[in-house]
Amino acid sequence: MVSRRLAVLFLVALGAFVAHAQQPSIVASVDRPVIHDNESFTYTIRAEGSVRGDPELGAIKQQFDVLASSSEKRVGIVNGRASEMTTWTFELMPKKAGEYTLPQVRVGALQTNTVALRVTPPPTASAVPADIFIELEAQPSTAYAQSQVVVVHRREHGPSDADAARDHGRRGDHREARRG
Numbered sequence: 001m002v003s004r005r006l007a008v009l010f011l012v013a014l015g016a017f018v019a020h021a022q023q024p025s026i027v028a029s030v031d032r033p034v035i036h037d038n039e040s041f042t043y044t045i046r047a048e049g050s051v052r053g054d055p056e057l058g059a060i061k062q063q064f065d066v067l068a069s070s071s072e073k074r075v076g077i078v079n080g081r082a083s084e085m086t087t088w089t090f091e092l093m094p095k096k097a098g099e100y101t102l103p104q105v106r107v108g109a110l111q112t113n114t115v116a117l118r119v120t121p122p123p124t125a126s127a128v129p130a131d132i133f134i135e136l137e138a139q140p141s142t143a144y145a146q147s148q149v150v151v152v153h154r155r156e157h158g159p160s161d162a163d164a165a166r167d168h169g170r171r172g173d174h175r176e177a178r179r180g
Helices: 002-021 058-063 161-167
Strands: 025-030 034-036 041-048 064-078 081-094 098-102 115-120 132-139 150-157 174-179
Touching: 025 115, 058 064
Parallel strands: 034 115
Antiparallel strands: 025 041, 041 081, 064 081, 098 115, 132 150, 150 174
């Protein structure tokens, strides 16, 4: 009973120490500033210091679909200095192509910066790479500890539209074998 009270007291003291240890700051970013339509991207909000609440994404949800979200909180003490970092990660999909400025997002009493993003139309059919077919084969089909397994890796590259027009339908073929 006494150790439980001491643990609770320690956690309360640690929380108060962390709250006074650093001024909160918050920053928003994307994993890449230019994407294609029908392609998702990662929008990250990182807060250093004590921040209460979750991001309010109302304005962002008007222009983007939220496919996934996660959050992570880290608290640490190094050389007597406490730090706290919270990271929210969102996988977003644009609803259409265009130039966007992701608006400021409120998290508790703080607001993030705006973030520029360009969503380009999908590439044309001639710019799409060729089909790739991969086949793996292992011999023998049953492996035992310390036994040798031969693995054959085959890759076949089909022609893109531009290759097909240039090569008059000749199929690109590349085979590769690895033993190990």
